Amino acid sequence: MKIIIDAMGGDNAPQAPIEGGVKAAKELGVDIVFVGKTDIIENELKKHVYPSEKISIAHAATLISNHEEPAKAVRSKKDSSIVVAANMLKNGEGDVLLSMGNTGALLAAGLLIVGRIKGVLRPALATLLPSARGAKMLIDAGANTNCKPENLVQFGIMGSIYMKGVMEVEKPTVGLMSNGEEEGKGDELTKETFPLMKQAPLNFIGNIEGRDVMEGTADVMVCDGFVGNVILKTVEGMGSVVSRELKTMFMGSLLTKLGALFVMNGIKGFRKKMDYREYGGAPLLGTKKPVIKGHGSSDAKAVYNAVRQAKRFVESGIIDEIAKNTN
């Protein structure tokens, strides 16, 4: 299996993608092809010892930064790392694409270059979020700001297939994100979606609310990409503020530092549970071949976990499963 990694994307590129990719090549039995400027990648690779037969480079002269207009950049920058990587995926020069770069550009490349599965109206970005009951999926986490009821139903179907095939959840529960649990609650979109969800081949548990995100009430939380993006960033933002506050609290005095020592293991366990890096990246569901968006701030460990997830994504065969269930 060959993993295509955009070596130029993300806050810590090229260091993190390359370190994480090299580790994956050594430990996960996968081949890696790094896409980006050859000289930069070669320089970075010199820092590592690795099995050279498992690692290769595909040259891309430029890159798409986070500040560029995604669809326009994908159309015009044919030699950017994301576009080159997406074309390689399309042409079978790799089995799955992982990028930590510009989210919009990766989505556009997925849509315009890799292409939609026939029957899928809108591919969606699916993020795994930590919760009190383990990793749960939020779909759509930002690919489609304006959705129709049929889109949301497909998000539920694709998300269920992923949670079953890749995350090994038997009969994943699906909840529709709303402003109240009762069937009558919601905005126009979710009110129209509710009856369709009930009829769809889903383990639908009805409306869920914001409080269910961290409680982990549903395995798959369905919403449009605007609401999903707001939820995702609210949770991330709250996580980083809480982390920071706890740190300040523990570093306050000699006594609190001593206290912190005693609770260190617990804190580590808690942080690990809430750490996005443990959960790999966000799969784009609905494209003909697997595409994964790694977190922009991914370090090498997060990249490594995203590669592990990419491998499971390919092995699971869920793309065929999605194609069968969205026709």
Place this chain on the structure above:
Amino acid sequence: MKIIIDAMGGDNAPQAPIEGGVKAAKELGVDIVFVGKTDIIENELKKHVYPSEKISIAHAATLISNHEEPAKAVRSKKDSSIVVAANMLKNGEGDVLLSMGNTGALLAAGLLIVGRIKGVLRPALATLLPSARGAKMLIDAGANTNCKPENLVQFGIMGSIYMKGVMEVEKPTVGLMSNGEEEGKGDELTKETFPLMKQAPLNFIGNIEGRDVMEGTADVMVCDGFVGNVILKTVEGMGSVVSRELKTMFMGSLLTKLGALFVMNGIKGFRKKMDYREYGGAPLLGTKKPVIKGHGSSDAKAVYNAVRQAKRFVESGIIDEIAKNTN
């Protein structure tokens, strides 16, 4: 000043509303009228020592529970505590109404009985949320699930007036909740709202994202009530999960318990900063007289703080200010 308290609403009624109300009568120099079943209120009042001239009872034979359809219940249950209380407010038998009960019913009573300020298209529920930079306002937190751009602009105006008049923030900053900071980001609603916000008499700082909720980037965060409700409940849910996890962590062993002792003051400070009870209730903005929704799970302390806030709301004179600025 007379505060009308719905003694029957909330998870801890009648104990919490009455204990909190009595404390407020003693310490804040306000008169309190408790609305609900006379015998129940009298029984509860027996537990307290209080200045009897500052406390009175208005009888309401029934109540609206959390499971009733709000608008219908308000129309049909004329003798419910919320409806009796709203009529008292309308008729000048009190200066402000505070209820911890059914949110929808309170909103409906505010709209149907107390009435909109002329010029206000839609009253909105405004919640104060803790953040790294202190209390910030989320408006609309759930009154209006489907909004138009003009509604959001008015939410920004009303929220700014409240933050200035009641929370004493000079030139409150206003952010439009979206899925990205750039001007072009958003769904149909927020894209149409953005240019109107720019023209409005607001200290508008542009789009904000979910991560800005806890960072406290804007004093007033504007969104429709569907998105606002999802944000509010996501934050609340995350707060309670984090609290629970930390508790489990600290109570894990003798050693961690000892450690927890050393950091106890810090934890208390952190919890206080993140505690909704410190922030009072959620004002309904846009009605002719002040209405405040206290948190359903309010204890006596939260009720007391909500009364303190209700008093400031009345004294601030911001209802006239809103009327002047929404014509």
